[in-house]
Amino acid sequence: MALGKLLNSQEPGALGRPKSIWSTLHLDPILLALLLLLVGGGLFVLYSGADRNFAVVKGQMIRLGVAFVVMFVFAQLDPAIFRRWAPWLYLAGLAGLVAVLLVGVGAKGAQRWLALPGLPRFQPSELMKLVVPMMAAWYLSRYYLPPTFSRIVVGLVIVLLPMFLIIQQPDLGTLLLVGMAGIFVVFFAGISWKLITAFFGMVAVSAPLMWFYVMRDYQKQRVLTLLDPQSDPLGAGWNIIQSKTAIGSGGMDGKGWLQGTQSHLEFLPESHTDFIVAVLAEEFGFVGMMLLMAVYFLIILRCLYISVTAQDSFSRLLAGALTMTFFIYIFVNVGMVSGLLPVVGVPLPLISYGGTSGVTLMAAFGVLMSIHTHRRMISA
Structure with missing residues (x-):
């Protein structure tokens, strides 16, 4: 029975091996590395989207620093x-x-x-x-x-x-x-x-x-604008028209970092917040978008793995829901910027400028890490 517990244990160090530093800190190194990669690349895009305003990037770095601290704190909780x-x-x-x-x-x-x-x-x-x-x-x-x-x-x-x-x-x-x-x-x-x-x-x-x-009237207008942006090209349809223009002009490999015209000539509104993905598509093209989607996909894949390997119903349900919520963030933002969904003010996760949503997302990732690292010994 004792040998069975050891062989089936999910706890690091169950066979006499010392715990790794990641287990001690209750952090998942794969998920953490992917999040750092996403955030690091996002800061470069934000610098361009904010028209080379380093103060905006500095403010975002402070917000992300707070968000990572929140993630770490949540990961420590059982x-x-x-x-x-x-x-x-x-x-x-x-x-x-x-x-x-x-x-x-x-x-x-x-x-x-x-x-x-x-x-x-x-x-x-x-x-x-x-x-x-x-x-x-x-x-x-x-x-x-x-x-x-x-x-x-x-x-x-x-x-x-x-x-x-x-x-x-x-x-x-x-x-x-x-x-x-x-x-x-x-x-x-x-x-x-x-x-x-x-x-x-x-x-x-x-x-x-x-x-x-x-x-309300403005919500109806968003739906009507989605169906026909050209009905009011200088008003309600302006955002979608300029966003699609930026995405299409990027081509396969983009115009180059800091070389986007739609954002730097102020055609593209909210270029450092809700519509930042259009900046990325214009400057890095289809290749850049696919790289971004690949990082997002790997994050979601890792989170789904954490969900299916959770050891109780509460953890599985919560982890699965938080993972899919992250997916909805991505789906809605990319959909609205590309003109496939109405504009609803959902930021691109961990890329768009902003504090509250980033802290909430990182808290969710902290919960996922907590679920993955706080393992119980399984009976034989």
Whole structure:
């Protein structure tokens, strides 16, 4: 029995070998190396997208430094801690979203931030990208899987409640990411294809009602612009037209670093934030885009490996949902910049300039590393 435990143990050092430094630090070296490669390349693109403004790059480096510290801290915590605190974090997140609606700080027609005395301004909705899948995984993993219909309904309510509060701000991009993060947990828990088909049927039926009674004028305009950007080329269609022009002009190998005309001649708006992928495509071409997608693919592949090798239902559901949320970030940003999806304000992960989303993403990677490195001894 003792020999069986040793042979089957996933713990480093189980056979008398000393733990590696990575095991001691609770970091996954493969995932960490890929993240550093992505961030390092992103800073070069950001320098060009910000029109050679090193102050922007310096600010991003500070934000990323904080994000990596957050990742390290989260990696040290045992997954049992996340499971134990999930309900309380969820309630705190809901309270934060309600506080935003009551006393939040507004900017550019949206009320999304809280400014508490002694603390920097922050968005509670960003935290829900991590807390909502954590709460859904906590609830569903308490029972046998696949879940019953009633437990699926409760899981969906857990997801829909913060979505309802976020849409009031409004913040369509964050709404999409929070919703997908929670729905992925429910999907991975195991639901029948009949329910999946019924869900998409409900979405299709409710789409006209959402168009007339839920969506605001600017949101409708984004959809109409997606269908026909040339209907308002100097107004609502300007961003998409210039973005597609930048991507197409890059050709196979691009114009070269710092040689992009769309961004440096100020044709391309938000060139260092939401539309930074157009800068990369113009300067590094199809080859550069494929290299970026390859790095993203390897990160997702590593995270999926961590998900399928997790040792309990909570960890598997949470890791899988966080991995797919990262994929949704990439899919939505590249889709909207290339004119395949409406513009919803989702940044390119760990490349676009910004702080809150980067910290949230790195916290998620910290959770994944925690799940992978905090192993339990398996009985023979």
